[in-house]
Amino acid sequence: xxxxxxxxxxxxxxxxxxxxxxxxxxxxxxxxxxxxxxxxxxxxxxxxxxxxxxxxxxxxxxxxxxxxxxxxxxxxxxxxxxxxxxxxxxxxxxxxxxxxxxxxxxxxxxxxxxxxxxxxxxxxxxxxxxxxxxxxxxxxxxxxxxxxxxxxxxxxxxxxxxxxxxxxxxxxxxxxxxxxxxxxxxxxxxxxxxxxxxxxxxxxxxxxxxxxxxxxxxxxxxxxxxxxxxxxxxxxxxxxxxxxxxxxxxxxxxxxxxxxxxxxxxxxxxxxxxxxxxxx
Amino acid sequence: xxxxxxxxxxxxxxxxxxxxxxxxxxxxxxxxxxxxxxxxxxxxxxxxxxxxxxxxxxxxxxxxxxxxxxxxxxxxxxxxxxxxxxxxxxxxxxxxxxxxxxxxxxxxxxxxxxxxxxxxxxxxxxxxxxxxxxxxxxxxxxxxxxxxxxxxxxxxxxxxxxxxxxxxxxxxxxxxxxxxxxxxxxxxxxxxxxxxxxxxxxx
Numbered sequence: 001x002x003x004x005x006x007x008x009x010x011x012x013x014x015x016x017x018x019x020x021x022x023x024x025x026x027x028x029x030x031x032x033x034x035x036x037x038x039x040x041x042x043x044x045x046x047x048x049x050x051x052x053x054x055x056x057x058x059x060x061x062x063x064x065x066x067x068x069x070x071x072x073x074x075x076x077x078x079x080x081x082x083x084x085x086x087x088x089x090x091x092x093x094x095x096x097x098x099x100x101x102x103x104x105x106x107x108x109x110x111x112x113x114x115x116x117x118x119x120x121x122x123x124x125x126x127x128x129x130x131x132x133x134x135x136x137x138x139x140x141x142x143x144x145x146x147x148x149x150x151x152x153x154x155x156x157x158x159x160x161x162x163x164x165x166x167x168x169x170x171x172x173x174x175x176x177x178x179x180x181x182x183x184x185x186x187x188x189x190x191x192x193x194x195x196x197x198x199x200x201x202x203x204x205x206x207x208x209x210x211x212x213x214x215x216x217x218x219x220x221x222x223x224x225x226x227x228x229x230x231x232x233x234x235x236x237x238x239x240x241x242x243x244x245x246x247x248x249x250x251x252x253x254x255x256x257x258x259x260x261x262x263x264x265x266x267x268x269x270x271x272x273x274x275x276x277x278x279x280x
Numbered sequence: 281x282x283x284x285x286x287x288x289x290x291x292x293x294x295x296x297x298x299x300x301x302x303x304x305x306x307x308x309x310x311x312x313x314x315x316x317x318x319x320x321x322x323x324x325x326x327x328x329x330x331x332x333x334x335x336x337x338x339x340x341x342x343x344x345x346x347x348x349x350x351x352x353x354x355x356x357x358x359x360x361x362x363x364x365x366x367x368x369x370x371x372x373x374x375x376x377x378x379x380x381x382x383x384x385x386x387x388x389x390x391x392x393x394x395x396x397x398x399x400x401x402x403x404x405x406x407x408x409x410x411x412x413x414x415x416x417x418x419x420x421x422x423x424x425x426x427x428x429x430x431x432x433x434x435x436x437x438x439x440x441x442x443x444x445x446x447x448x449x450x451x452x453x454x455x456x457x458x459x460x461x462x463x464x465x466x467x468x469x470x471x472x473x474x475x476x477x478x479x480x481x482x483x
Contacts, residue, residue: 237469242465
């Protein structure tokens with residue numbers, strides 16, 4: 001039975017501080033929608049269903065917008081150079097972009113393989129990530145043919161990918177180098193410097209989405225990260241001798257002699273004890 | 281796992297605590313709410329950024345109880361339970377969660393209450409702390425945060441509300457965890473977790 005040993009000024013125990021609202025507002029009828037600027041060098045306005053929704057949207061340091069909580073359905077998406085008229089100046093004009101329910105979606109203003117602008121629609125994997133790991137998602141959103149993803153000098157996916165495709169993997173947290181190389185090769189051709197991979201620190205419980213954007217001779221990496229996908233330990237098992245137990249036959253300040261006796265028992269059943277400790 | 285969460289939720293309800301509803305009411309979809317004003321949509325950087333460096337706790341001091349234990353970073357075991365240093369005189373900080381200088385969340389530090397090899401540990405005294413007792417957590421660069429005890433609760437292990445205790449998004453607080461309650465001499469395990477919740481002094 002749960003019981004309070006001590007309750008101070010505050011009333012409850014664990015919920016006194018409250019749990020923060022979830023980062024996502026995803027529901028069975030709506031999705032989180034991000035808009036990612038993946039066209040270097042231009043400033044744009046984004047219209048959603050004819051309403052100006054993002055004004056002066058720039059590439060880079062403020063190049064990820066959202067999340068928007070959008071009801072599932074079709075949305076008219078238009079991207080125009082900043083200040084332009086969506087009726088006449090759209091560089092991207094999608095009459096009915098389908099937003100599903102209960103997903104995290106990234107809409108990316110990007111190049112297609114031939115160098116035309118397009119709206120890339122990607123569903124982000126926001127499933128829970130095992131403790132100690134982060135998720136890397138790599139997306140090809142550049143004017144380029146097939147490329148290889150290079151992580152720590154090798155292609156972990158074993159295949160090249162085309163414009164509009166993605167790879168993802170859950171990896172232990174830590175520092176990696178990553179880049180994009182020509183098909184079948186492992187020498188990065190992308191910034192920060194051609195021939196040098198980017199240093200990526202993968203954080204726990206985060207889906208780090210890396211986009212290769214730009215044009216063939218000027219590829220760049222941009223990122224979007226979705227956090228809060230971590231899992232928690234299943235429990236905390238912190239004792240194995242009974243010395244502090246309520247049902248301890250002796251008093252709590254147990255004598256060293258008794259502890260030694262337990263140690264003797266442990267000696268006989270050592271293997272069993274260790275196995276119990278590992279699995280409990 | 282699911283049962284665990286249900287049980288924990290039930291306990292919270294019984295305890296009269298309130299939780300924020302998981303699902304927020306959805307704002308009007310843009311499709312039906314065109315407006316002259318451009319909505320204020322948060323924008324973040326698309327540039328590659330290094331995540332914040334953790335500030336690992338290196339010691340926990342509770343002067344009132346004469347407790348002073350070193351702390352090492354730990355993760356999870358292959359069975360999903362929090363890893364705990366074998367030595368009862370050393371506590372483990374859950375290194376994937378918040379640390380005392382994180383903007384949000386709970387710093388979780390746990391230690392074995394006892395072991396057949398090491399005997400009774402200092403965390404056995406946690407249950408005797410008084411309200412407002414000060415707990416000082418020092419991190420690797422020598423700076424520290426002082427907390428005061430807000431509550432101490434014994435919770436059946438299977439009902440430990442891990443999603444709440446290991447919270448990363450709520451207010452800053454400290455959770456010290458060890459074991460207590462009844463001891464099962466067959467499985468060599470305790471029935472309960474003893475959980476000390478403390479909040480930063482001056483917050």
